[in-house]
Amino acid sequence: MIVSSGFGALSAFEGLPALLLLGACGLWLGCCRPVVPDFSIGSLLGGFVAGVSGLGPALGAPGVSAAVLGLVGGGVVAIARTDSFVLRCVYFVACGYVLGILVPTPVEGRHAVLCGALVVVAPIAIGFYLSLLPDREVWFIARRVMGSWIIAVSLLVCAFTIKYGDAGAGRSAVWGKSAERLAPAGIPPGKGADVLAGRGRRVNINVCSGNEMASRKGFSRSTLETSCGREGEISRAE
C-alpha cells in the first residue's frame, strides 16, 4: 500500500518527462568531473530536488519552463559541458521547482513521500553512475544520443506549450461528469483551465468530451479523480 502510494508519485509524473529531467541532472552531475563517486551525492541531490519540487505547484511555475530546462539539460549532456558548481546547483533547483508542477496529485503520508523521493533519486543516481563509466566510445555515443533525445522531446513540448499554453500540455485531463461539471463554467471541451483541487492545490486540466477520451488510452482515471475531486473549484479559465 505504502509502496503503491509512493510509486503513485511516479505515475502522477506521467513518467518520462520527469525521468528525462532527472536523468539529465544525474548525467550532467557525473560529467562534471572531478566528482567523488559516492552514492551520497546522488541521494542528497535527489532528496534536494524532491524537496524543492514542492514549491512548483505552490508558486505556479509555467509549464514551458520544464521544456526549456529539458533543452538546457539535453544540450549540456550532449556536449558534456563542465560548468561551475553554482551553475549546476541553479539548474538542479530549477529542475526540482518545475518537477513539482508535473505532479498532479499530492502524495499521501510520509512513507509515500519517502518512496516518492526514492523514485526521484533513482534516475539521478542512474544518470550519475552512467556518466562515471570509462570514456569509451560507446559511452561517448550514448551520452550524445541521450542528450539529443532530451533536446528533441523538449523542443516539441516547448512548441506545444507556447502554442496551447500550460494546460494544453496535457499533464492532466478531465472527462465525463467532471467535464460536465466544468462546462457550465464556460470551459468548452478541448480547452484548458487551472483548477483549485482539494487541499487548495492548483492543477492544470484539459476538459475533454467523452468521445475524445474514448480514443485516449493509457491515462489514469483515478489520478484525475484525485486531482480534481468534488471539492475542486475553477479558479481561472484560459
Next chain:
Amino acid sequence: MVLPSFAHAHSEAGAGGFSSGFMHPLSGLDHMAAMIAVGLWGACLGAPAVWLLPITFPVVMALGGALGIMGIPLPSVETGIALSAILLGLMVAFAARPPIWLAGMIVGFFAIFHGHAHGTELPTASNAYAYAAGFVISTGLLHLCGIGFGLLSRYPWGGIAIRTGGGAIAALGFCFLFSVL
C-alpha cells in the same frame, strides 16, 4: 494504390500518451523504412556517421514537429516522406559515401517532413510530453535496428544483404510515392 492504408501512419483519428507516440512510427511502413534506412546508411558510412546521423535525425525532426505544432504548413509532407525512403534506400543500395556534412544535411532535410507529420498529430494527444518521448524513443530504436542490420557488413555476404535491403527500402519508397500521387 498498391499498399494498404496502414502504409501511412498519419491517418489516425486521435492520439494518446506514450504508447500512441511510441507506436506512431511503427504503425506505418513509410516511417519505418526511412528511419531504418538512416541507421543502415550510418552503419555503412562508419564512424562518426553511425552515431551522427541518428542524432541529427531526431533533433531536426523535432524542429519539423515544432513547425507542425505551431500550424506552419509544409508542402507535400507525404511526398517528402516517400522521397526520403527512396533516396536513403538508394544511398544504401549504391553504397554512396558522400562527405559527412552532406549526409547529415540529406538526413536532416527529410527529418523535417517526418517531424512535421508527427507534429500535426501532437495537438490531439492527451499528454504531449509522453507522446513526444514515445515517438522520439521509437524513432531511435528504429535507427538502432538499421545500425544492427548494418553491422552485417563485417561478413563477406553482409554487403550484399545490406545493399539488397537498401534496394528494398527504395522500392517501398516508390510504392509510397505512387500511392501518394
